[in-house]
Amino acid sequence: MLTRPFTPALATTAVAAVTGTLLWAPAVSAQTPKPTPSTSAPTKDTPTEAETGGVTILKKDPGGDVMSGAAFTLLDTTGEVAGQGATDARGRLAFDDLAPGVYRLKETASGSPLHGTVPDRDVVVTPGITTRLTITDPFKDAKVLVQAKDDKTGKLLPGSTVNIGTGGKTLLTLTTGAKGTATGELPVTSRKTEFWVKQIKAPAGYDLYKPARTFTAGPGARVTVTVTNAKTATTPNPDPADQPTHQPTGTPSTPADRPGSGTGGTKPSASATGTPDADSSTTAAATLVGDATPKAPAGSLAHTGADATPWLIGGAAALIAAGGGAFAIARRSRPEKSTDDGNTEN
Numbered sequence: 001m002l003t004r005p006f007t008p009a010l011a012t013t014a015v016a017a018v019t020g021t022l023l024w025a026p027a028v029s030a031q032t033p034k035p036t037p038s039t040s041a042p043t044k045d046t047p048t049e050a051e052t053g054g055v056t057i058l059k060k061d062p063g064g065d066v067m068s069g070a071a072f073t074l075l076d077t078t079g080e081v082a083g084q085g086a087t088d089a090r091g092r093l094a095f096d097d098l099a100p101g102v103y104r105l106k107e108t109a110s111g112s113p114l115h116g117t118v119p120d121r122d123v124v125v126t127p128g129i130t131t132r133l134t135i136t137d138p139f140k141d142a143k144v145l146v147q148a149k150d151d152k153t154g155k156l157l158p159g160s161t162v163n164i165g166t167g168g169k170t171l172l173t174l175t176t177g178a179k180g181t182a183t184g185e186l187p188v189t190s191r192k193t194e195f196w197v198k199q200i201k202a203p204a205g206y207d208l209y210k211p212a213r214t215f216t217a218g219p220g221a222r223v224t225v226t227v228t229n230a231k232t233a234t235t236p237n238p239d240p241a242d243q244p245t246h247q248p249t250g251t252p253s254t255p256a257d258r259p260g261s262g263t264g265g266t267k268p269s270a271s272a273t274g275t276p277d278a279d280s281s282t283t284a285a286a287t288l289v290g291d292a293t294p295k296a297p298a299g300s301l302a303h304t305g306a307d308a309t310p311w312l313i314g315g316a317a318a319l320i321a322a323g324g325g326a327f328a329i330a331r332r333s334r335p336e337k338s339t340d341d342g343n344t345e346n
Contacts, residue, residue, distance in 0.1 A: 006198060052097045053125040055083075055105075058134045059091040061115055064093030064236040067137060069111025074123070075104040086111070098125045110137045114191075114219040142193075142217035144225060148176045148203060151228040156180025160227060161201035165192060176200075188219045207232050211274050 009279045044104055055074065067087060074083040074095050082103060083095040089328035106119040115137040123131060148160030157180050164172040164186065196218050202208040206229035217223045304307060 010140070020318060039115075051127050053100060053127055054094060054096040054124055054129055054130040055103070055125065056095075056132045057087065057180075059087045059093070060134065060136050061112070062136060063191070067111060067115070068108070070107060070135075070137065071109040072113065073106045073108055074098075075106065077102060083307070087282070094130075096130075100125050100127050105133075107135070107137075110135070114140060116140050133163055137334040139188040139219035142188050142219065142221045142223060143183065144172070144174075144186055144198070144217070144223050145181060145183050146174050146176065146225050146227070146228050147181045148229060150206075151181070153229045157203040157206065157229060159201070159203040160229070162197050162198060162199050162225075162227060164195055164197045164225075166195050178205075186217060188217060188221075192216050192218050197225050197227070199229075202229055206230065206234055 030106055057072060059070045068089050068091060068271045069086055070093075071086045072084065072093060073081060075080045075165050081212075082098060085093050085095075102122055104120060105123050108115050116139070118135055118137060124135070125131060144164065146160075146162055146164075148157040149155065150157060156176075158176050158178050160180075160317045161173065161175040163170045164174065164184070171186055174184050174295075177180045186193075194214060196212050196214050198212040199209040209227050209229055213225070213227075214222060215225055
């Protein structure tokens with residue numbers, strides 16, 4: 001059996017056939033497909049996580065206990081609400097994904113009948129940082145009513161001034177008004193706070209109540225404090241009728257023209273008629289002390305507002321002169337008596 005030797009022409013033909021088959025096959029190029037844009041990818045106006053910040057609130061009371069139910073609202077610079085919520089059972093509330101800037105934090109409710117709210121405050125949000133705030137709600141103020149009373153009658157007294165404080169600090173000064181009362185508010189730092197009250201000015205006509213009194217008050221409580229005062233002891237005014245009238249300090253001298261003065265005066269005195277002389281100095285003193293006009297002694301003329309002494313003296317002088325004239329006429333009119341010896345007796 002004869003075999004043909006392998007020749008290069010045959011090999012080339014075979015290779016060409018195979019090659020031709022490959023050339024006619026469709027050409028395929030391997031390329032990486034473009035990814036589809038994701039809707040969650042940040043845009044130009046949306047900050048990434050590294051570009052935002054947050055605020056976390058921890059709410060407590062003055063005693064350190066956490067408070068749930070405290071409501072807050074966060075406002076941006078335009079006044080729009082950026083977040084709002086209430087603290088949970090652990091007293092926490094978080095505002096996340098906030099754009100950097102300054103925000104206004106408002107507490108709208110404390111969540112407790114014993115606590116008040118804190119004032120509004122500004123909060124700065126920094127990129128990539130969470131600002132942590134601890135906010136303490138104060139206890140509500142206690143309301144105090146102060147009244148001053150008369151210790152005997154219980155009458156309310158105006159014009160009483162007291163200081164109220166705790167420890168060594170005065171917190172409030174109140175003065176009772178026309179109704180005898182005054183009101184004020186006391187800051188409370190615990191569920192039962194002890195206060196003292198001291199009167200610094202008593203009502204008019206009353207003694208100062210010197211001791212200090214103490215009382216306790218809780219958050220939002222209403223307390224009444226009463227201070228009693230005793231009337232000031234006064235010496236009664238003397239009755240004018242009991243005051244002694246003015247008395248002369250020495251014995252008045254006897255006028256030289258009165259009988260019995262030792263001067264031999266012959267001018268009759270008004271005392272001869274039973275009417276005493278009026279002493280002007282004694283009458284003036286009695287008027288100053290408020291005594292009534294002295295009554296005239298029995299047997300004297302009634303006081304008519306004018307001094308009767310000159311008239312009495314004139315009348316007495318006229319009577320004496322008339323008596324002397326009558327006596328002289330009587331002597332001259334007696335008949336002459338004859339004696340036995342014939343002489344006439346005058």
